[in-house]
Amino acid sequence: MNESDFKLFRDLLVGLEEVERDHPVAQYCSAGEMSRLIDLDVNHAPMSDQDWADAMGQLLRWTPKTTTRHFFNQLFGGRQSKAVIGDMLAVWLNNSMYTYKVGGPMILMEKAIINALIKRLGMPDTSAGTMASGGSMTNFMGMLMARDSSAPDIRSIGAGSQLTAYTSEEAHYSVLKNAAFAGIGRDRVRLIPADEWGAMDAVALRAAIRKDRKAGMQPFFVNATAGTTVLGAFDPLEQIAGIAREEKVWMHVDAALGGAVMFSKQYQYLLAGCASADSVSFNAHKLLGVPLSCSFILTRHPQCLYDSFANDANYLYQTDSDEINPGKISLQCARRNNALKFWALWKSIGSEGLEQIVDQHYNLASYARDYIRSHKDYTLCHDTPSINVCFNYKHIPAPHLCNSLYEASELMVGYGSFRGNEFVRMSIVNPNNEEQDILDFFHRLERHAERL
Ligand SMILES: *Cc1c(COP(=O)(O)O)cnc(C)c1O
Numbered sequence: 001m002n003e004s005d006f007k008l009f010r011d012l013l014v015g016l017e018e019v020e021r022d023h024p025v026a027q028y029c030s031a032g033e034m035s036r037l038i039d040l041d042v043n044h045a046p047m048s049d050q051d052w053a054d055a056m057g058q059l060l061r062w063t064p065k066t067t068t069r070h071f072f073n074q075l076f077g078g079r080q081s082k083a084v085i086g087d088m089l090a091v092w093l094n095n096s097m098y099t100y101k102v103g104g105p106m107i108l109m110e111k112a113i114i115n116a117l118i119k120r121l122g123m124p125d126t127s128a129g130t131m132a133s134g135g136s137m138t139n140f141m142g143m144l145m146a147r148d149s150s151a152p153d154i155r156s157i158g159a160g161s162q163l164t165a166y167t168s169e170e171a172h173y174s175v176l177k178n179a180a181f182a183g184i185g186r187d188r189v190r191l192i193p194a195d196e197w198g199a200m201d202a203v204a205l206r207a208a209i210r211k212d213r214k215a216g217m218q219p220f221f222v223n224a225t226a227g228t229t230v231l232g233a234f235d236p237l238e239q240i241a242g243i244a245r246e247e248k249v250w251m252h253v254d255a256a257l258g259g260a261v262m263f264s265k266q267y268q269y270l271l272a273g274c275a276s277a278d279s280v281s282f283n284a285h286k287l288l289g290v291p292l293s294c295s296f297i298l299t300r301h302p303q304c305l306y307d308s309f310a311n312d313a314n315y316l317y318q319t320d321s322d323e324i325n326p327g328k329i330s331l332q333c334a335r336r337n338n339a340l341k342f343w344a345l346w347k348s349i350g351s352e353g354l355e356q357i358v359d360q361h362y363n364l365a366s367y368a369r370d371y372i373r374s375h376k377d378y379t380l381c382h383d384t385p386s387i388n389v390c391f392n393y394k395h396i397p398a399p400h401l402c403n404s405l406y407e408a409s410e411l412m413v414g415y416g417s418f419r420g421n422e423f424v425r426m427s428i429v430n431p432n433n434e435e436q437d438i439l440d441f442f443h444r445l446e447r448h449a450e451r452l
Contacts, residue, residue: 004049008049008052008053011053012053012056012057012060015057015060015061016060016061019060019061019065020065020067020068023065023409024065024068024069024070024071025064025065025068025070025071025406025409025410025411025412026061026062026063026064026065026409027062027409028406028407028408028409029062034062037062038055038058038059038062039055039058064412066412067079067430067432069430069432069433069437069440070410070411070412070440070441070444071412071430072411072412072413072426072427072428072430072441073412073413073414073427074414074427074429075229075257075286075287075427075429076285076286076289076292076429077289077427077429077430077433078289078429078430078431078432078433079289079432080289080290080291080345080431082344082345082347082348082349083289083290083291083341083342083344083345084291084341085344086340086341086342086343086344086345087291087340087341087344089340089344090336090337090338090340090341093106093337095337096334096335096336096337097110097131097326097327097330097335097336097337097339098316098325098326098327098330098333098334098335099316099317099318099319099320099324099325099327100319100320100324100325101318101319101320103337106337106339106340107324107325107326108324109339109340109343110131110326110337110339110343111324111326112343113339113342113343113346114128114129114130114131114296114298116346117129117262117282117296117298118298120262120263120351121259121262121271121274121275121280121298122274122275123275123277123280123298123300124300126300126302127298127299127300127302128298128299128302128305128329129296129297129298129299129305130296130297130305130326130329130330131294131295131296131297131335131338131339132295132297132330132331132332132335133293133295133332133338134283134285134292134293134295135172135174135254135256135257135281135282135283135295136172136174136177136178137295137331138256138281138282138283138295138296138297139172139174139175139178139223139252139254139256139281140174140178140181140182140331141279141281141297141308141309141331142223142250142252142254142278142279142280142281142297142299143165143175143178143179143182143184143221143223143252144182144308144309145250145278145279145299145301145304145305145307145308146220146221146249146250146252146278146279147163147182147184147220147221148304148307148308149250149301149304149307150163150218150220150221150249150250151163151218151220152307154183155308158183159182159183159184159185161218162216162217162218163184163188163217163218163219163220163221164184164188164189164190164212164217164218164219164220165179165184165188165189165190165219165220165221165222165223166189166190166192166205166208166209166219166221166222166223166249167189167190167191167192167200167222167223167224167225168191168192168193168194168199168200168201168224168225168228168235169191169192169193169194170194170198170199170200170225170228170229170230170231170233170418171191171223171225171228171254172225172228172229172254172256174254175189175223175254176189188217190208190212192204192205192208194228194233197231197233197382197384198228198230198231198232198233198382198384198418199228199233199234199235199236200224200225200235200236200240202235202236202239202240202243205222205240205243206243206247209222209243209247209249210247213247219247219249220249220250221249221250221252222240222243222244222249222250222251222252223252223253223254224237224240224251224252224253224254224277225253225254225258226253226254226255226257226258226259226261226270226271226274227255227256227257227258227259227261227270227386228257229257230388230390230416230417230418230425231382231384231386231388231390231416231418232257232258232384232386232387232388233384233386234258234270234271236273237253237271237272237273237274237276237277238272238273238276239273240273241273241276241277244278245276250278250279251276251277251278251279252277252278252279252280252281253274253277253279253280253281254281255271255274255280255281255282256281256282256283256286256295257283257286257287258270258271258287259271259274259280259281259282259283260282260284260286260287260288260354260357260358261287261358262282263288263351263354263355263357263358264355264358264359264362265355266359266362267358267359267362267385270385277300278299278300278301279297279298279299279300279301279304280296280297280298280299281295281296281297281298282295282296282298283295283296284296284342286429287357287358287361287387287429288342288345288354288357288358288431289345289357289429289430289431290341290342290345291341293338294338294339294341294342295338305329306322306328306329309328309329309330309331310322310328310329311328313327316333357431360431361387361428361429361431362385362387364428364433364434364435364438365385365386365387365388365389365428366385367435367438368389368426368428368438368441368442369383369389371438371439371442372389372391375442377393377394377446378391378392378393379391379392379393381418381421381423382418382423387427387428387429388416388425388426388427388428389425389426389427389428390416390418390423390424390425390426391423391424391426392422392423392424393424393445393446393449394449396449396452397422398415398422398423398424399415399422400452401415401424401445401449401452402414402415402424404448404452405444405445405448408448410444410445410448411441411444411445411448413425413426413427413441414427426441
């Protein structure tokens, strides 16, 4: 990169930092207004660097700020600078993670963190894994391995079978989508009821599997969720593992959200039973604050990764063994280096630092719940250890409260529902946040509600 582009880049970053400081919630603007406000058209003629920088600066200025202290809207937030450096260098290098020839030590680095995760989770040493573009896709890979080990012919002759899958009604929507992609069919996914805490009812799971088998179906897959998207609930993994073993179905743990507790001595008990799963998906881009996206699929059956995803291609695989050519176990062909940012962070702060991040989220969430409990205008909707704090304020409908906070550029926070009850869902996932930021959140919300 030449000097002048370096300077442009630095200036854009400095400008962005200023905007984030002065406007931690981007000014609200409807999509219609926005496309009139910013010149988004691409031109036939080239642009001067100055005009280009202005156009770029405009775009950055209006983009929602997910890394600031006022963003509680999604299951990611904050900015970890070591991880950001790692990711920017990955872009700089622009490797693709399919062969050792093209990725070199990056392939070994990715394997090193995959093995570290396998060890943390207590899975057998012989387990293996890879990465994909997000939790939806790593869940997909888990389902495909299960399908192919249960009905290997599907890969060549297609579906049309009696396969049935099981997940709780609180599971992430990717399970249903993936069943459609995989030729299983959405209607063949049995939604098992959740208990009052949002965790799968294991007794109902066993009953559903047996009922299907009696009816001539072929149960093949149970998706257990470790950290549900709305409530942050953990399914009873140990019980589900026992049922999966008895009923001979593949057990996948969707630990996209909650897997991060593997780093916490205090909360890792929530994952008890996860080590017996056939496959596990985990997102480091949620609770750990690694930039989007950073998602892993791990399995105790390395051969299944090959059975489901391998393909020969003599234009690609020209050197080295399969072991270090992870294109052979990939959902995709070209694959960006999403491991480096995680490695850069982990190297820098250690597992101890990752543990602190996770514990801090839980501590801040319990601080928020304490605040809610001690203020009579609030109702706490769920009282479990979870980084999602669910509440209502003064009987203001949660969608109205959240949307008007957004339109007033006060706070970014979303709402959720459980058993027909709607509530504000405040996701506490920003490793840079402190108690003061939680207080600020409530104070802003209260002042805003006054004005409503
Ligand atoms: C976020 C989430 C996913 C999806 O992950 P993406 O990376 O957004 O595709 C899957 N499962 C659960 C439980 C999640 O919270």
